[in-house]
Amino acid sequence: MVKIITSSLCLIFLAFSTVLGEPQDTCKKLKCGDKGPAVYFPFSLKGGHPDQCVFPGFVLSCNEKHETILELPIPFKFAVKFAVKSIDYKAQAVQLSDPEGCLLVKLLKVFNKSTSPFHFSKDHMTDLTLFNCSLAGRQLNEPEWQLQEPVPCFRGPGYQVYSVPSSYSIGVMSLLYCTKMYNLSSFPYYSNDPDNLDLEWSEPNCGQCEAKGKMCRLKNNGTRSEIECVDFSKAGTKRKWVTTGACLGSFVVLLLVIAAYRVYSSDRKKKEHQLKIERFLDDYRALKPSRYSYADIKRITIDFKDKLGEGAYGTVYKGKLSSELFVAVKVLNSSKGDGEEFVNEVRTMGHIHHVNVVRLVGFCADGFRRALVYEFSPNGSLQDFISSPDNKNSFLGWDKMQDIALAIAKGIEYLHQGCDQRILHFDIKPHNVLLDHNLTPKISDFGLAKLCSKDQSIVSMTTARGTMGYIAPEVFSRNFGNVSYKSDVYSFGMLLLEMVGGRKNVGSATENTNEIYYPQWIYNLLEEGDDLRIHIDEEGERKIPKKLAIVGLWCIQWHPVDRPSMKAAVQMLEGGESLTMPPNPFASTGAAGTNASTAARNLNIQLEAIPELE
Template identity: 70%
Template sequence: MDRENQKRIRTFLEDYAAMKPTRYSYADIKRITNDFKDKLGEGGYGNVFKGKISNEIFVAVKLLHNSTGNGEEFINEVGTMGTIHHVNVVRLVGFCADGFKRALVYEFLPNGSLDKFIFPEGQEHHNLGMEKLQNIAFGIARGIEYLHQGCEQRILHFDIKPHNILLDNSFNPKISDFGLAKLCEKGRSAVSMTAARGTMGYIAPEVFSRHFGNVSYKSDIYSFGMLLLEMVGRRKNIDANVQNVSQVYYPEWVYGRLVQGEDLRIQVEEDGEEIIAKKLAIVGLWCIQWNPVDRPSITFVLQMLEGNGESPSLPPSPFTSTDPMNPSNPSLHGRHLASGLAVISELE
């Protein structure tokens, strides 16, 4: 039995040593996925299938649509993820560029994406407590800190959202999907962009228009703040189907409740969860400040998340039209602006 275990371990380590980004043929991809038998999901860029490199190593294979873009997503993923390694960033195992066939091979994360656990619509999983969500938030922030400060070049993700946070067996979060990422020198305070990128509801105002400030690493901070607020509310930040119209735009409703010293009406399962929710909400509100210079760095975000006891102080209103002296009557302007930003042209 010992000899058999040793052989098993040796085989696993040999397989694992080979897990630097490897170039696969399309025939390899078909073999790894058992001819695309087990579909895990689909998105704008392609379909994702479960695969197996060996009996010990499972992977997720994203088969990219031939008609999608000019190859920028593929180049971004391979060029960015092939050089970085962090416990809170999904590992790129390999890739395929075989004629017009392109695929990306990632480590397999069995619990899937975070959105399945915080948005209840049609999902079985809706059982993560606030302490677990706090740990997930902290892990995501550590991953962002690595991208912003721990690499040779600063990596701006530009698409931080629940769907792009994957969870392993122990619910440790890993940032995925670097198709929209940009690299910049650490000393630069801003990056140039020719078009807005990201997902509506998580995109910082300055990404739409330079009128709102320069695009920088602070744009990822904004997206992380919107993600935090969705984790607290276990709902989308913009939801026109809620019964109370004041709750359509959740961040503004949360800010009003906190200014008045009222609870956030979350479902509390254990003692202390209300305190955790309040802290996460306040950190999220700091992160979504309208002006990029008013948002904290990810290092300061981590300090706020780590802090024990008292929640951080409440930030100024992130909503340009909200009267802080009358939080019980939040204006609809923030909601109109959130949905109307898509039509604002970029100024460069």
């Protein structure tokens, strides 16, 4: 902001100095490329110089190879293009070449036909004779052929056109297989330099200005052909002093403006900030899921400008509904699935309103284009803060971690018991827990969720769903029990253990068989009374990670009936520190393991599977 104001003030001072009559070099030197000639008056570069710098017939252009191009017009035909190699402004001469390597052929088209202000240099005129020679009888070892110059781009099947200086004696040339075409008198083609063409101009006469170290320009109030000489070096020195003074003056004015603005706005900013928060809360309370068109989604995301992340089913962008209300827009991949994830999220979240569940603001179902619009959580996901408790830069502290764990548990309990229908998430993990500006956790991503009646215990599933490392055993094998809300309890338990140790739960076995499974390592430390070997700032904080670990181990019992409900997990997290250790869930990983009672196994078998609600 400071730079913008300073630049604006400088421009104002410079504009003022111009009004006072300070001359400006508006027809400055330009180039097509690093190696191209400098282009300035009387020449101008198309698209680069303003109209007051354009002199008729002297307009150049740049091609895709960054070559400077001059076009010589021919009446009733297309202009012929030449590449400009150099410009001598003092001698008023320009050297051209043909970018296509067919110089003589193009000269035949423009010779005495062009209406340009240029004329051919008399020092490079010659008399030529063109011969059409058959290649059938040519012997490459005949020295006479070396006196003849083949014309580039002037050949056909079985013949080649040669140019021969008219002064050559016919006796020294092998013309047995050649036919004379015609003579070219005073032709601008020099056989010793067949690649270059020299042109000159008479008007406008700027050579004297250049010789004096000055530059030509069109008179401001004259006709389109009247010119004048200007010494821009002196004007430039004066303008530098004016510029320096303008910038210094603007900087002083800027300091005064900033000081006055800060005094004026210090109290106002606090009131605006508070008003903005209140307005956001009012809008959010009144907000219900709305349907948007795809054009609305593009407008909200400013054409998908700010990408927040990308997953298997879509990409998330930051958007704005108003100046105060930001949202996260998840654009679903049309190639993934048949829209089941989209239907799940809209159907599941349409009427949910809980402080620890992300709010669905709206959705888009415009043909095959589908998107979901959520409230925006500026602090990202919980995964960003639990990568390692030993990392002090991202670790939030154990008191805050306990608050987050309890809030997540209450959010899951609400999904299981607080809605008209029970909602099973099936993908509880740190990546799907978002943190708002107050670090309040919000459960998100209901693409794998299922609905069931509250008076039923379990659901039927045809395929496993979730993320490896957080999926309950019964989701893989019914030998452990039927799939129910206890599957979310298992995922929550793995999330708690990851919050304690900061390790990703990517599976129940490691690649190295000598390494112990991380939850089992935690259980062994607690059972033996050892320290959890994690970062502790204060002595009183030791109880929090231990509590989280014990609750997590209760939640990851292999058999669902051995796990607590989410209501019981909330009570355990809210209660005191006298938590009992759960049975060892790692004593056996089989269906007939000893860590679950016979009654529990029988209870699992007796539960009747019910279908999920459509």
